[in-house]
Amino acid sequence: MKHKRKLLYVLFSLLIIMTAVILTGQFDDFDLDNRQTTDISFTADGNKLSGTLVLPSSEQPSAIAIFIHGDGPQDRFSNSGYLPLINTLVDNGIAVFSWDKAGIGNSQGNWLNQTMAGRADEAKTALALLREKYPSPSVSIGYFGFSQAGWVIPIAASQSSPDFSVIVGGAINWRDQGAFYHRIRLTQENIEKSQIDQQVAEQLQSYDAIFGINGSHDPASTPELSLDRFNFVDRNFLNDASQDIPTMRRRVLAIWGEDDLNVDAQTDACRYKKLLENNPNSTVVLVKNSTHGLLNASLFNYQLDSQWPWWKKAYFLYLGREGYTPHTLPLVIDWLKQQPIAIPKDWQPACSQ
Template identity: 55%
Template sequence: MKKCFKSIWFYVTLIALILVIIVSNSRVSDFELDENKSVITSISFVSKTDTLSGTLILPNQNNTKAIAILIHGDGAQDRFSNSGYLPLINSLLDAGIGVYTWDKAGVGESQGNWLFQSMQDRADEAQIALQVIQKKFTHTDIKVGYLGFSQAGWVIPIAATQSKPDFSVIIGGAVNWRDQGAYYYRVRLKANNIDSNEINRRVAEQLQQNDRVFGINGSHDISAQGDMSDDRFYFVIQNYLSDSSKDLPHMNGRVLAMFGESDLNVDAPKNACLYRTLLGNDVNKTVTLFPNASHGLLNAPFFNYQLDNQWPWWKQMLFIYQGRDSYSSDALNYLTSWITEEMTIPSDYIDFQCKSINSELR
């Protein structure tokens, strides 16, 4: 009996030790904002008639080098994207970069409805936020600019053309809304092991249908909305013709476009090369393509999904365990070093990817 108890306690102790080791090596703290290491201030602003509620987070000890105005992607996102942004935000803070972020219209503490917004509306919102933060740091050397994901690729080029940010960072941005939708649908069909000829047929058929409803002189016939809510249907009507090619060449300030080569939402190599062509050869306009990286620059072998709700529970746990280490190797270092101007990214970083599609860019 004594041997049995000794055996049980041995295994209990061993399991406890393993758990301690696991927890001590995790980056769970990346999902918290440490008030001892940062200064957190609530700041709201008004866009049109809506009051939008946000938070400014600055590194402590007055070592702020820059502040990023965070521009959300698609969806009903609160200021921290259900805590998903926190590993990124903590990485920025550790590099001396503050962050201002707010709840999208109609989400959290913000008024309005983000589905009623065009990309110009969202750009207007971003410009107001930029002005609010720039005014607070007028007599300092702190640089203030935009940083956004995915759908922000249609918002930031407008905002950076119509305002004066010190920098803009676009992660996983597509140039053309219609083309991005076709690519997204193609990837989804391919994942279901559908024959390539059938995929081509279905993609062409969907494009024709979407053009009839949402395109130039589209019918806007709500009977064609399918599974969309009324508000989402209205949102697509407003934004289906979005294309950043007219704004990208005229963006003010330094520009960094970051793409994950394994992106399942955006054709990363093609759009990276479009960005390179549209931004030109200016040394202050940089395009990077990271191998084995997802749409949001996460480590693709583990975290490559089109939608957040596709993540299995154990991947969610892994993301929480790894925190900032879930990002593709070097991606966060590139990002923070570029913003703080402590590193120059080679301008030929993706040239090898562009050669194969040059004919599409002419």
């Protein structure tokens, strides 16, 4: 009898805990069932691309953010990873348009066949399409991209006229970003600094000999890469956004997490400040305790999604938008809505003259 009472007590306690989790978790942040959505397709580089426009309940948004993906085979909602951000934007009257990358989901083509200029053409086509659908000047339409979008958006925003551009965790030089990423990975493996310096230098020398201007461009030299991935790197290895950043039109927000493990956030933030010094409508932010994707670095700082343990994924599912570094999303939303923003002093990159 005592055993049964103990078991009932444990089961009752578990029920209370599960109820508390369900009631306090932000699970709706990963759900679009109650949102107004419109499927939109368009053609770029001969490929039909399929996407979704998520609208606020008012139907007439104050702004539309055109999402530009980072690296990898991403569908329109980045395997649901975008949904807390999308729901937060939509709750604040900002619509989001995002599409499956070429060859992913319902889109035709192969994203590994693309260049950054080709991806910029996609973004420009999406901008023109939405401008036709929402011609009112009261609806601002622009680009909102992540990571690899740091090479896409500067091209698109220099060759078109978005009302705004937001770049989250963008790098400037492809070669430098690869070296930084490799250095961080080796550091996390607790390799001695002298060996890290040597290995990073050796990899750069090897990649320059393969992918550089006078490189061999021989897929056999990197058997660890698939042929498609090799060709993708070969097409894009020499990308450098520094020529396009100064000519970006209209408003620009460039924002990084200070604890970014993928991009040299401090260095690139200072380079952006210099490159945008003649754009009075530009804002550069370096968020404390924040990751490559602006999540709370104390909880979610990894180079790859595949590195997340299952319980961290479950915790992010529980937190939803609360998983972002505090005050970051409100700052981005106020900036998008052209409201005054106050950037904390320690979120302003300290750059040498």
